[in-house]
Amino acid sequence: MASIVDEGLSPDQEEEPSADLFSLAAGCHHAGVRHRLSVSLGFVVHAAAIGTLAFLSLFSTQIDLSPALPAAFLQFAPPPPPPIRRGSPEATPASQPVPAASTTFDSKMFFAAIPDAILSPTFDLGPGVEDGFDDGNLDGLPGGVLAGVLGGVPSGLPGGLLGGTGTELPRFPNPDVGPRPIRRPPPRYTEEAIREKVTGSVRLRVVIDEQGLVHVLKILSSVPELDEQAIRVVESSWRFSPATKNGRPIKSLADLIVRFNLH
Numbered sequence: 001m002a003s004i005v006d007e008g009l010s011p012d013q014e015e016e017p018s019a020d021l022f023s024l025a026a027g028c029h030h031a032g033v034r035h036r037l038s039v040s041l042g043f044v045v046h047a048a049a050i051g052t053l054a055f056l057s058l059f060s061t062q063i064d065l066s067p068a069l070p071a072a073f074l075q076f077a078p079p080p081p082p083p084i085r086r087g088s089p090e091a092t093p094a095s096q097p098v099p100a101a102s103t104t105f106d107s108k109m110f111f112a113a114i115p116d117a118i119l120s121p122t123f124d125l126g127p128g129v130e131d132g133f134d135d136g137n138l139d140g141l142p143g144g145v146l147a148g149v150l151g152g153v154p155s156g157l158p159g160g161l162l163g164g165t166g167t168e169l170p171r172f173p174n175p176d177v178g179p180r181p182i183r184r185p186p187p188r189y190t191e192e193a194i195r196e197k198v199t200g201s202v203r204l205r206v207v208i209d210e211q212g213l214v215h216v217l218k219i220l221s222s223v224p225e226l227d228e229q230a231i232r233v234v235e236s237s238w239r240f241s242p243a244t245k246n247g248r249p250i251k252s253l254a255d256l257i258v259r260f261n262l263h
Contacts, residue, residue, distance in 0.1 A: 055257045127154045169208065172251050175243035179252055182241055187233040187258055193225050196260070202230035210249040212240040220255065230258035 203221035204216050214234045219227055234256055243252035 021233055033202060043122065103228045133239070170251075170253075172253060173245055173251055175245045175250055177244045179212070179243045180241040180253055181238070182212065183237070183239045185227045185233065185237045187226070188228060189260065189262070190225070193229075196225065197262060198223065198225045199260050199262060200226060201260070202227055202255045204230060204234060204258065206234065206254050206256055208242060208254050210242050211249050212242050214238050214256070221257075223260070224248075226258075226260045231259070233258060 006015055200223035202219065202223050203223065205217045205220050207217060216231050216235060219231075223230075238252075238256070242249040244250065
């Protein structure tokens, strides 16, 4: 009969189950720590990602959809320099600018030599009326010069200008309106001119005064047998409306033609 021998376990074999329990507990502890670390790390990663996105959004490119408007630029004048004190080295006298040439002048300060033809214009009033006027007098006008100027007048012509030398013409201002004839009766023939049948025209340079009276200055075109009668008729019988300037009568020069015709 076989006997069953109860073999006892060694002390090392009896302690093995407790060692396994300790290892299992330690493994569970480490697994929990790892879980907590992974969760914490996940939160940190998510927080870092969100922070990164928020940070990048601050510097992201923004598209401006507002309409384009022209830029306005304001330019301000620089402030004036401070005044320079008298006596300082900077206070040097500025150079005087060269004045520009002026196109105007003061007529009261500048006088130009004006030709006689402009300063003293003459008026050609044409010949007298051949048939005379209705109020003409064949015997001459009362107050005429006795005996005429036959042979010349030693002391000059009646009605001549006082102080005249006969070498230069007087100067008169340029009138606004020239003289106009009022009466010009024809001249009278002398017996000698009728006998010789002398005809022609005498041209005279005269002065017409403020009253319209005629004063002969010189003969421009002569007919020797008729000059005296031409001078007599214009000074004694011809009358004019005087020239005017600024509405006032003035003296003026004129050229008169006296025609002699027997027919």
